Amino acid sequence: MIVSESIARDCLRLIVWYPLRWIILLVPVSWGVTILRLLGDIHYELSRKKRAQLTENYMRLNPNTDPNQYLNLHSSEFKRTNHVIREYFRNHYIDHLMIFIFPKMGRREIEKYIEFEGLKHLDQALATNRGVILVHGHFGPVHLPLVCLSRIGYPLMQIGMPSDEGLSRIGKIVAFRLRMKYEAQLSADIIHARSFLRPVILWLKQNGIVMITGDGSGAADRVGRYEPFCFLDHRVLFPLGPALLSRKTGSALLPLFIVPGKKKMYRIVIEPPINENGDNANNNVIVQKFIRRLEDYVRRWPGYMHFLDRFEVGRLIENENNHGS
Numbered sequence: 001m002i003v004s005e006s007i008a009r010d011c012l013r014l015i016v017w018y019p020l021r022w023i024i025l026l027v028p029v030s031w032g033v034t035i036l037r038l039l040g041d042i043h044y045e046l047s048r049k050k051r052a053q054l055t056e057n058y059m060r061l062n063p064n065t066d067p068n069q070y071l072n073l074h075s076s077e078f079k080r081t082n083h084v085i086r087e088y089f090r091n092h093y094i095d096h097l098m099i100f101i102f103p104k105m106g107r108r109e110i111e112k113y114i115e116f117e118g119l120k121h122l123d124q125a126l127a128t129n130r131g132v133i134l135v136h137g138h139f140g141p142v143h144l145p146l147v148c149l150s151r152i153g154y155p156l157m158q159i160g161m162p163s164d165e166g167l168s169r170i171g172k173i174v175a176f177r178l179r180m181k182y183e184a185q186l187s188a189d190i191i192h193a194r195s196f197l198r199p200v201i202l203w204l205k206q207n208g209i210v211m212i213t214g215d216g217s218g219a220a221d222r223v224g225r226y227e228p229f230c231f232l233d234h235r236v237l238f239p240l241g242p243a244l245l246s247r248k249t250g251s252a253l254l255p256l257f258i259v260p261g262k263k264k265m266y267r268i269v270i271e272p273p274i275n276e277n278g279d280n281a282n283n284n285v286i287v288q289k290f291i292r293r294l295e296d297y298v299r300r301w302p303g304y305m306h307f308l309d310r311f312e313v314g315r316l317i318e319n320e321n322n323h324g325s
Helices: 007-026 029-046 048-061 076-100 107-113 119-126 144-151 169-183 198-205 241-249 283-300
Strands: 114-117 132-136 156-160 189-192 209-213 226-231 234-239 252-260 266-270
Touching: 007 029, 007 076, 007 169, 029 048, 029 076, 029 107, 048 076, 076 169, 107 114, 107 144, 114 144, 119 132, 119 252, 119 266, 132 241, 144 156, 144 209, 144 252, 144 266, 156 198, 198 209, 198 241, 209 241, 226 283, 234 283, 241 252, 241 283, 252 283
Parallel strands: 114 266, 132 209, 132 252, 156 189, 156 209
Antiparallel strands: 226 234, 252 266
């Protein structure tokens, strides 16, 4: 979610990264997530303008939404749309601040709060001894699979692009500095996308697992090759990097998604490879397969996507996808 820098945001940062962070570190995991959801609820209630923008964008992306029904405050359409927007605010805070909870996510907590679906696909791919690339979108709490899979014994590495560009002074010396400190404590290495990627290649050759985003970095700069694809009826630039890395290493490319759990808090879904049957020779085919899967998940859980506020009229994601939230 795009949030403008301001004195008010800096004040909120100081509250979040000091007293609130300490509280979340003390309480159980479920209470911590509840607190983060509550932050989203507060933002939802106080941000009428932002809420209206997100509602308009959601209705634009969802052709099944009836604007006339939405105007009826008691209609199911109104309630469903508002639920999606509220969930969008909640997911923003959980995604950004769940790093406070990760130090407490051991095997016991993972077993208690996290469901896994498709681990057999990961194990089958690892059995080929050529490494695995888990490609995911900016959807749900994106660092959760990295933490959970690595702590139950899978050898993981992530390609990321942390950046403090555009942040205020408080944002840089408080939020970004402390975030990097917490990320350094994760049980998996995070390799900067602009760094020399030889360690990534070696990791895959040693049958390691690499997580990488399939819809761009979400940062101010793009790294590598991008090409336009149709995503939710919008022309969007998507990176070819995951497909190119798979082709270079021969590693299986498995889509990964985080969705609400059926009986627990979250479910981590790992799908079968999308670079089978010779498709690894055609990068665009691989990217299109990932996009179709991402679209399916966005349609089912629209509140979990990260970039809803970028679908403005005359404002394509390909021009806006490079602004961090």
